[in-house]
Amino acid sequence: MSVEPTSHTPPMPSSGRLILTLAIIAMLSGFTVVLVYQVTLDPIARNHREALEKAIFEVLPGATARVNYRLDDGGLRPVSDRDLDEANMFAGYDKEGRLVGVAFEAAARGYADIIRVLYGYSPERECVIGYTVLQSAETPGLGDKIETDPNFLANFDGLDMRLNVEQTGLKHDIEAVKPGAKAEPWQIEGIAGATVSSVAVARALRENANRMLPLLIRHLDELKKNPSPTSFRRMEGEAPAEPDAYTDCLTPCSRLGRTLALHSLETVVGIVEGEASAEPDEAKGEIV
Amino acid sequence: MPAPKHDAPVSLDTLKAGVWKENPVFIMLLGLCPALAVSNTAVNSLAMGLASTFVLLGASFLISLFRNVIPKQVRIASYIIIIATFVTVVDYTIHALSLELYNALGAFIQLIVVNCMILGRCEAYASKHRVSTTMVNAVGMGAGFTLALFLVGSIREILGFGTFFGIPLFGPDFQVWAVFILPPGGFIVLSLWLVLFAAIQRKRDRMAAGKEGAYGS
Structure with a gap:
């Protein structure tokens, strides 16, 4: 840039020069950001995939292989790892290829930010078999107990998720109750000092289960007879669908x-x- | 503070200024928003301090380099774009390096951009000094900021969680002292440090006055 160093002298530079300077800076900034974005894209996606994979096997005890699915009103559709953002459901299979359970990602607004949790659902037992927090910014020492408090985590072992007779939603809505007041298997005992966070987790599960489980029931047989769940990469090249509402891309x-x-x-x-x-x-x- | 005399007194003073005499948090009271927000554990404080230092260094370097090219009228806008770019780079880099660290710091990394210490140093120092002097000063400022955050964060972690760098100090029966983890604790601990620093400063001023400036600082 061959401009005279007039910046420290009183006369006002022309608007053209001001605009040009800002434009050049903005362009360089944009270039840098896009460059860094491109370079970090793969590592970030890999980190997320690894974290998600770990979480899926954690909430589906006994599962050794998974298949990603997109389940919505349009039906059930396998999703390749490359388009992981589109998946909203993960089926876990054991060594013999039997369906262990299905992991759903649920989200709700917590105290600080959106809380994203992953829960494993067993169609056989009609209850939750695993739970883990994928993302939360809850207050350390209080709200983040939704990840660590053993009493709270115990809620999710066998949390009742039976469907109603019409199979349109849960028979008993998941609800959060005060600490020590849990009387029914569909209730979640909240954490003292972290009511907002516990209620948010309950809401996330309730809303997700009411939406997804009726859909799941219709496609359960399809899931059960999945031929070779061990090779997830065979589904590459599937047609893309609209992105998931909760993906943070x-x-x-x-x-x-x-x-x-x-x-x-x-x-x-x-x-x-x-x-x-x-x-x-x-x-x-x-x-x- | 013991001050070893080196061959380059200008650079040493420039460096030291940020750590002690013009400490961004304790003396100039700049960048308090992130300083209070993330300083609830020692690790968070250190990571935030280092990330801020990186942004400060990068932004100071560019602004000092182009200080004669950027017209005065658009300097603030230019500084903000430059700072925001560096923050975004840090954001992506940490995200790529470790998801765990990113989840712990995620929201706060983006908050570096509102750290008025960085904009303040760019405006007050980098835009008026040579690159070399600017960089030395920025290192000092960054160190001072990191140190301040670390001091606040350590106290809050010890009192709030009963741990230091995650190592339990008081045995398993320690009850979390929530006020020190939450924002009020940040204000309380910061104010205590401010009192301490002000007291030390006053004492040194008195001593310096008594000894007719025997101390260099």
Whole structure:
């Protein structure tokens, strides 16, 4: 750039020069961000895949192989690992190829941010057989007990998820109750000091089960006779579907936009635009 | 503070300024928002301090390098874009390196962009000094920021969780002292450190006045 160093002298530079400077900086910034995005894309996807795989086998005890599925009103469709973001259901099979259970990803707004959990459902026993937290930003020491508290985790071993007679939803809705008040197998005993987080987990499970289990029932036989679940990669090249509502796949531009929006929050109070206005309101207390 | 004399006194003072005399958190009270938000464990504090330091170094370098090219009228906008770019790079890098660390720090990494220490140093120092001086100063500032976060974070972790770097200190019966983990604890611990630093500063000022400036600082 061959511009005279006039910046420290009083006369105002032409608007063209101002625009040019900002444009060049913005272009370089965009280039850098996209470059880093491209470089880190694979490692990030791999990290997520590994974490998810670990979680799936954790919530489906006994499973040694999995197949990803997309289950919606349109039907049941296998999804390759490459399009993992589209999957909303993971079937786990044991060594003999028998269906152990199905893992669903459920999400609900917690105290700090969206809580994403993965739970394993056994169609045979009609109950939850495993639970783990995929993502949470709950308060350390209080809300994050939804990941660690043994009493809370014990709720999910055999949590009742029977369907009603019409098979349109749960017979008994999953609900969170006060600590020590659990009387029914479909109740989740909350954590003292983390009511919002425990209720959010219960809501996530309830909403997800009410939506997914009636669909699952219709396709259960299909899942059970899955021919060779050990090789998940054979489904590559499937037609893509619309992305899952809960996937957190931010484009580089939106990430930069978010950081910029955050900055404007702090520096230019009042001129807040884009995603910053969608920041969650966290005014509620978290104490029972 | 013991100050070993080196051959390059200018650079040493430039470096030291950020750590002690102009410590961004304890003296200048800059960057308090992230300092309070993430400093509930020693590890989080260190990671946040290092990530902020990286952003500070990168942004200071570029801004100092192009200080004569960027017109004054659009400097703030330029600084913000540069800082936001570095924050985004850090964000992606940590995400790629370790999902665990990213989940622990995730939201706060993006908050580095609102750290007024970084914008403040860019505006007040990097835009007016040579690259070499700027970088030395930025290292000092980054170290000072990291140190401050670490001091706050250690106390909060010890009192709140009863651990230090995750190692339990008080045995299994320790009851989590929630106030120190939550934001109020950040304010309490930070204010105690501020009192301590102010007291030390005052004592040193008095001693310096008594001895007619025997101390270099």
